[in-house]
Amino acid sequence: MNSIAGALAAARQAIPIADARLLLRHVLGAGAAWLEAHRDDLLPRSAAEAFAALVERRAGGEPVAYLLGFREFYGREFSVTPDVLIPRPETELLVEIGQKKVGASDTVSLLDLGTGSGCVAITLALELPQARVAAADISAAALAVARANATLLGANVSFVESDWLACFGGRRFDVIVSNPPYVASGDPHLSEGDLRFEPPSALACGADGLDAIRRIIADASRHLEAGGWLLLEHGYDQADALRELLAATGFVDIEQHRDLAGIVRVSGGRWPGA
Ligand SMILES: C[S@@+](CC[C@H](N)C(=O)[O-])C[C@H]1O[C@@H](n2cnc3c(N)ncnc32)[C@H](O)[C@@H]1O
Numbered sequence: 001m002n003s004i005a006g007a008l009a010a011a012r013q014a015i016p017i018a019d020a021r022l023l024l025r026h027v028l029g030a031g032a033a034w035l036e037a038h039r040d041d042l043l044p045r046s047a048a049e050a051f052a053a054l055v056e057r058r059a060g061g062e063p064v065a066y067l068l069g070f071r072e073f074y075g076r077e078f079s080v081t082p083d084v085l086i087p088r089p090e091t092e093l094l095v096e097i098g099q100k101k102v103g104a105s106d107t108v109s110l111l112d113l114g115t116g117s118g119c120v121a122i123t124l125a126l127e128l129p130q131a132r133v134a135a136a137d138i139s140a141a142a143l144a145v146a147r148a149n150a151t152l153l154g155a156n157v158s159f160v161e162s163d164w165l166a167c168f169g170g171r172r173f174d175v176i177v178s179n180p181p182y183v184a185s186g187d188p189h190l191s192e193g194d195l196r197f198e199p200p201s202a203l204a205c206g207a208d209g210l211d212a213i214r215r216i217i218a219d220a221s222r223h224l225e226a227g228g229w230l231l232l233e234h235g236y237d238q239a240d241a242l243r244e245l246l247a248a249t250g251f252v253d254i255e256q257h258r259d260l261a262g263i264v265r266v267s268g269g270r271w272p273g274a
Contacts, residue, residue, distance in 0.1 A: 005039040007051060014059040023054045026068050063194040073119040076126075078149050080117050083141035085202040086194065087119040090259050091179050093266050094233045095123050097257055098177045101229045101268075102128050111136070111223070113164055113178035113216060116202060118146030118157065120177060125155040134173070136162040139201065164212070165219045172225045179233040180212035181205040210241055217245050226273020231266060239264035 002010070004024070011020035025035055027050045043051070054067050065071040065086040070079050073087035074095055080086055098120075102108045108128070112121035112135040121135035135157050137143050143159050150157045160167055185204040189195055195203060205212040213232060220230045230251065234242050239256055246254050251269025259265045 001042045001045065002048060003040050004035065004043055007043050007048060011051070011055045014055055019058055019064050020055065022064055023058065023067060024051050027051045027054065061193070061196060063197055066197060071117075073117075074123045074127075076123070076153055078117045078119050078122070079145060079152065081141075081145055082197060083139065083199060084117040084145045085198055087117055090265055091120060091233060093257060093259055094177055094179055094231060095120055095127070097231055097255075097266055097268065098124055098175055099127055101175050101231070102131055108132070108174045109172075109225075110134070111168075111173040111176045113176060114138075114180045114202075114212070115146050115159070116142050116179075118149045118155075118159075120179060121146070121157045122150050122153055122155040124177070125150075125157050126153065132158075134158045134160060136160045136164070136167070138163050139199070142199070142202075164215055165223050168223055172223055173228060174225050175229045175231065176216075176220050176224060177231045178216055180216060182209045182213060182233075182235045182238060184209040208241075209235060210238065210245075213238075213242065214245060217249050217251075221249065221251075221271050224271040226271065228271050229268055230271065231268035233266050236263045236265065239267060242267035 008020050008024060021035060027047050057067060058064065063086055065080050066082055070077045071087050074092055078087055109132045110124055115121050115135035115137045118135060121133050125133040135146060140161055143161055147159055162168065181201065181203050183190060183204045185206060190204060213234060224230060232242065243254055243256065246267065246269040252272050254269040256264045257266040
């Protein structure tokens with residue numbers, strides 16, 4: 001039988017040590033401090049076998065979040081499966097800007113398009129308890145994950161299966177946010193790293209990656225209250241295209257927000273109304 005330290009040493013031949021620690025903690029249901037304090041303990045056979053299986057899958061490229069079954073976003077744990085995009089830290093910027101647009105208003109309505117795990121809609125609902133939050137996705141499997149997350153986290157979000165805004169009839173919102181797919185379909189990164197395991201429909205969208213963004217911008221005006229905001233996350237090299245698309249459609253007060261690396265990753269505008 002191997003010790004905890006021995007199992008970690010063997011695993012680090014195949015995967016990064018930080019990943020190995022996370023996977024072993026998951027198998028043992030243990031915290032980081034416990035693992036360190038029990039380095040010399042022997043690993044029971046069942047735990048060793050479960051750990052070895054996870055190490056093999058990680059070495060094959062499967063993302064840690066799918067192996068653990070969760071990813072932290074905005075300080076909360078969200079369940080994830082291969083049916084949903086793994087929440088990214090950069091998407092917290094979209095949540096922060098969305099919150100600022102709502103302010104102290106108590107009758108505000110928000111819509112998150114392409115909700116995936118629900119991380120954006122659920123975070124907004126929990127941070128803004130006065131807001132009415134709806135969320136849409138075209139994937140029924142993603143919506144099942146999002147609904148489960150909302151229940152587990154105690155968030156009040158109404159989920160709708162919809163091709164972007166197609167199922168929203170005449171409904172209007174004060175704020176529409178979206179982190180849509182925005183990778184160009186020929187981008188070589190799609191066949192590298194974690195992206196290989198994520199749903200293609202959550203990542204890629206057209207030759208220049210802007211098909212979904214074009215559609216959302218074109219349709220949002222019919223679903224925004226006068227003075228309402230549309231906020232979109234996009235790729236690091238799409239800021240100019242977003243500014244042009246928003247302006248050409250009639251959005252005003254266009255804003256572009258930089259991430260911690262100084263790159264514009266969220267663009268938005270206000271719909272002036274009739
Ligand atoms: C980049 S993921 C974002 C997921 C989540 N909001 C996040 O930030 O982690 C894009 C999401 O858009 C959804 N999507 C793709 N095409 C769609 C469409 N035509 N209508 C609605 N949702 C769509 C995908 O299923 C996916 O969940």
